[in-house]
Amino acid sequence: MRVGVGSRNPVKVAAVEAVFDAREARVEPVVIESVAVESGVAEQPVGERETLAGAENRARRAAVGRDLGVGLEGGVSDVPDADGLYLTMWAAVTDGETTGRGSGPRLQLPESVARRIRDGEELGPVMDDALGESDVAKKQGAAGALTDGIIDRQEALEHAVAGALAPFVTDFYDRG
Template structure:
């Protein structure tokens, strides 16, 4: 059985990792740790979002007591990016193994409604904005903005499951990632 540490206590992220490892055919115990991303509350670029995921994975790896226990440490981070075509959700995952090998994977993107994008540009955090728009509480710990925008056809769990699998690619096919 694999022991997996996730750099978040967010139920959507923990369940996404659990689902990803089951889908990849691994029996895994998944434990969430409350660690910092060390980036802004609302990452505003791919680079910042990736850095947040890296920081979360590393912070799990270096967490006192738990670090020796985990086969893989995972950081998942959601953010937004501006483009000439509008503002988009972005999401990234990082997997670090005991030897320090790092896998990085990104996920789908969806254009945000302009009204939500404008609130983000004013410095508000997406989780708070989507809660206000929907009248729900803690959407980011449940279906996520992606779930709201897609009528639950794709949820935050689904999005981060795919990100986890894509970040794990280097461990599924290590021979392809070996340096000669």
Template sequence: MTKKHIVVASRNPVKIEAVKRGFEKLFPGTEIEIEGVSVDSGVSDQPMSDEETRAGAHNRAANAREKVPNADFWFGVEGGIERHNEGMQSFAWIAACADGQFGESRTTTFQLPPEVVKLVEEGLELGDADDRVFGRTNSKQDNGAVGLLTHDAITRTLLYEQAVCLALIPFVRPELFPGK
């Protein structure tokens, strides 16, 4: 059995579990050792654009690699929001790094309710705005905005898990990504 050491650039249990589940789906039979580490994203605490969120995911993966250089894979998971027409949408970017290569993917997006948008525009992070609107505590380390809005039909872990799988494509099918 192959063994892989995976580092997630976060101590958030949702992000760690999403990486674990996604990795296990694409590398069945692989024994994994997974750990979360705190590193800087190099972007705002609440990224407000697709570009900033993507950069945060890549920065986190690269910074995790610097912090724990002896691992096999490093993952950056960065949630973000962006204005879209009259509203605001939420999403995340996942960056996977191994052997000097990167794979990346973005989750699907979903619309945020006006009350949450107002609080974010006043300077709250999305998780804090969700907690205030929904009367919760630390929902970003649980079901997240998507779980709160879908009655847990889609949780934050599930949302991220699919994108983790997609970010791993270059490592699952390396023959299709020469020199990546």
């Protein structure tokens, strides 16, 4: 089975590999291919709808010529009935006919970070600045930084991918 991941980000690719490795002993061998595709959304997606749309766009584009396409997108969102701005992550998996969707954990952003994002900055560079590091998004991510490593970006994305893969690994979903 050939699976395209709509990203060159090594953390996103590793998350998909980990999910498929967990299943590989029970199913056919899987070849994971990283594919540079456009998300079709803003560099800093805002809101669940835009973040999910980015994941779906990436999955559709990565699926071309492959058995499955996987798209992952991180964004920020106001959550109804919860104060603050939250980090959110969505995954989509498609075979061109069926699309599964799953999300990772939501983490409330510190007000100092949220304020900068609301002023138009992107989360990755804000976290780089706050931590005095570079490429945080390609390492532990905001999730790792905000939880002091209890979970990292890869683990959070793995949960989203596993959820999105559900229609393809069980009979509970109508794939018609």
